[in-house]
Amino acid sequence: MTDLALTNFLIRTGDDCLIVGHRLSEWCGHAPILEEDVALANIALDCIGTANALYTRACDLGGGRRTPDELAFLRSVTEFRNALIVELPRGDFARTIVRQYLFAEYELLLFEALSSCPDPEVAGIAGRTINERKYHVRHCREWVARLGLGTEESRSRAQAAVDELWPYTAELFQKDKLLEELVASGVLPGLDGTSAEWTDVVSRSLSDASLVVPADVFQHVGGREGRHTEHLGHLLDEMQIVARSHPDGKW
Amino acid sequence: MHDDVANESRFQERIDSGEKIEPRDWMPERFRHQLIRMISQHAHSEIVGMLPEGNWITRAPSLRRKMALLAKVQDEAGHGLYLYSAAETLGVSREDLIDQLLDGSAKYSSIFNYPTLTWADVGVIGWLVDGAAIVNQTMLAKSSYGPYARANLRICKEENFHKKQGFEIVATLAAGTTEQRSMVQDAVDRWWWPSLMMFGPHDNDSPNTAELMRWGVKRRSNDDLRQHFVNITIPQAKAVGITIPDPELRYNEESGDWEFGAIDWDEFYRVIKGNGPCNAERMKARRSAHDDGRWVREAAAAYASRDTVAAEE
Ligand SMILES: [Fe+2]
Ligand SMILES: [Fe+2]
Numbered sequence: 222m223t224d225l226a227l228t229n230f231l232i233r234t235g236d237d238c239l240i241v242g243h244r245l246s247e248w249c250g251h252a253p254i255l256e257e258d259v260a261l262a263n264i265a266l267d268c269i270g271t272a273n274a275l276y277t278r279a280c281d282l283g284g285g286r287r288t289p290d291e292l293a294f295l296r297s298v299t300e301f302r303n304a305l306i307v308e309l310p311r312g313d314f315a316r317t318i319v320r321q322y323l324f325a326e327y328e329l330l331l332f333e334a335l336s337s338c339p340d341p342e343v344a345g346i347a348g349r350t351i352n353e354r355k356y357h358v359r360h361c362r363e364w365v366a367r368l369g370l371g372t373e374e375s376r377s378r379a380q381a382a383v384d385e386l387w388p389y390t391a392e393l394f395q396k397d398k399l400l401e402e403l404v405a406s407g408v409l410p411g412l413d414g415t416s417a418e419w420t421d422v423v424s425r426s427l428s429d430a431s432l433v434v435p436a437d438v439f440q441h442v443g444g445r446e447g448r449h450t451e452h453l454g455h456l457l458d459e460m461q462i463v464a465r466s467h468p469d470g471k472w
Numbered sequence: 473m474h475d476d477v478a479n480e481s482r483f484q485e486r487i488d489s490g491e492k493i494e495p496r497d498w499m500p501e502r503f504r505h506q507l508i509r510m511i512s513q514h515a516h517s518e519i520v521g522m523l524p525e526g527n528w529i530t531r532a533p534s535l536r537r538k539m540a541l542l543a544k545v546q547d548e549a550g551h552g553l554y555l556y557s558a559a560e561t562l563g564v565s566r567e568d569l570i571d572q573l574l575d576g577s578a579k580y581s582s583i584f585n586y587p588t589l590t591w592a593d594v595g596v597i598g599w600l601v602d603g604a605a606i607v608n609q610t611m612l613a614k615s616s617y618g619p620y621a622r623a624n625l626r627i628c629k630e631e632n633f634h635k636k637q638g639f640e641i642v643a644t645l646a647a648g649t650t651e652q653r654s655m656v657q658d659a660v661d662r663w664w665w666p667s668l669m670m671f672g673p674h675d676n677d678s679p680n681t682a683e684l685m686r687w688g689v690k691r692r693s694n695d696d697l698r699q700h701f702v703n704i705t706i707p708q709a710k711a712v713g714i715t716i717p718d719p720e721l722r723y724n725e726e727s728g729d730w731e732f733g734a735i736d737w738d739e740f741y742r743v744i745k746g747n748g749p750c751n752a753e754r755m756k757a758r759r760s761a762h763d764d765g766r767w768v769r770e771a772a773a774a775y776a777s778r779d780t781v782a783a784e785e
Contacts, residue, residue: 239535243530246529246530246538246542247529247530249522249526249529249542249545249546249549250519250522250523250526250545250549250757250761251526251757251760251761251764252761252765253761253764253765253766253768253769254765254768254769254772255519255549255552255553255556256553257768258522258546258549259546259549259550259553262542262543262545262546262549263546265542266539266542266543266546269535269538269539269542270539272535273535273536273539276535289535290534290535293534293535294533294534313764314764314765314768366775367771367772367775368768368771370774370775370778371770371771371772371773371774371775372767372770372771372774374767374770374771375767375768375770375771375774378767459530459531460530460531462531463531463532463533463591464533464534467533467648467649467651467652469649470533470648470649470651470652471644471648472533472534472536472537472641472644
């Protein structure tokens with residue numbers, strides 16, 4: 222039972238990484254400066270790499286009945302368990318950077334907690350991921366500052382991004398049966414306090430960049446139960462088209 | 473005037489003895505001019521070259537392929553950066569060079585004006601297009617201009633990975649389902665001739681070649697490089713059962729060369745003049761990335777000057 226719960230947790234965490242990595246990869250060749258083509262591709266690669274590692278462990282725990290590629294390319298929209306924030310369209314550069322910043326701060330806390338997971342494989346993946354996420358946080362936080370303090374236009378675009386994305390942030394810390402079970406059985410360390418810590422860190426960076434954190438807005442949830450926005454279906458249509466068109470194909 | 477003649481003969485002697493010319497060294501204006509043209513065209517090619525394959529990152533059929541392709545396209549952006557830096561050593565700015573690309577006055581490799589229609593194109597581009605680029609860039613790594621030679625040396629290391637990955641995709645598809653096999657053959661049919669055109673016009677139609685070779689910027693002629701590329705590629709095609717779309721292809725026992733049919737130079741010049749299938753689209757993509765990114769660059773500049781102001785206060 223616990224194995225199944227851990228498997229499901231790894232898959233949904235992998236889904237977050239894959240979908241956000243996919244969104245970032247859409248920038249490749251279209252970034253505002255060449256250095257950002259490199260940087261966004263780098264972060265995308267880290268995220269998709271983490272997804273692959275988490276799926277691989279999930280598949281091993283699941284007895285090898287599925288492969289990581291099957292998880293990525295053959296599940297339908299309602300089977301994905303990523304949080305809604307990662308599937309939203311990439312939007313402008315401000316939207317992409319703000320989303321990645323908010324998400325990377327969450328991931329950093331998550332992987333720090335997971336680095337003491339009793340499953341040594343998971344702890345290993347988490348340990349390797351922490352440094353990457355520290356870089357993501359640093360890179361995106363620097364851009365948040367540039368955009369927030371740069372020009373009137375960049376500030377208003379960054380603020381619009383914060384306002385649009387904030388209603389999707391609580392889902393990252395949403396407690397559900399799966400998490401409770403994993404914490405109760407000692408497979409996951411308690412994540413109590415991470416939400417407050419995240420809010421603290423993120424609020425400080427945003428206000429340092431003269432951006433206003435929205436107060437008490439409605440929070441959307443549903444991704445963890447497969448209740449997604451319309452955007453995910455389009456993303457999957459594109460991501461899965463080649464794999465699904467050749468069911469017997471090896472790549 | 474007298475000095476120029478003396479300088480020029482000293483310059484040629486250095487080149488003939490295999491010395492590298494470095495940014496602070498004396499060089500003829502025309503040498504500088506030709507290098508800026510060549511290096512910036514090369515840089516632009518890396519950047520525009522991100523587009524045809526970049527549009528398959530979101531559709532790559534496995535996690536491994538998705539990561540490899542993303543890493544590859546990222547490398548190409550890095551190549552652009554090395555090359556713009558090499559060009560900047562000659563006294564031009566990246567901004568000005570990019571403006572020339574966007575206003576259509578600078579060229580980039582015509583190969584990127586062809587469309588990528590199926591996943592097999594990603595493999596075939598890695599195999600043939602990166603393969604041809606390696607042949608060219610291996611020569612340029614021995615170029616007489618130091619910064620350009622060193623940029624190409626770094627680039628070649630990464631290009632070899634690209635070619636290896638590309639060929640691996642081709643080999644996998646060629647051993648795959650009927651559909652996959654016909655997909656990869658079709659991609660080779662479309663990319664073969666444009667790949668041969670990557671080496672440029674025949675030597676007798678290439679106005680710059682003699683001068684560039686005398687200056688050691690290029691070490692081998694277009695036709696020579698093209699022949700070398702064909703010679704190494706045909707055995708690879710045979711190894712995976714791919715047919716090269718050239719009925720006149722023959723092995724010449726005496727020379728050891730694979731002789732090939734006539735290249736359609738009308739097509740070559742048509743695409744160079746801007747009438748290839750994707751010229752307009754590639755430029756549109758680059759221009760809109762540039763225009764959409766303007767506010768970001770302005771914000772970064774404003775933020776950076778704010779830092780300096782703060783430091784001065
Ligand atoms: Fe390249
Ligand atoms: Fe390449």
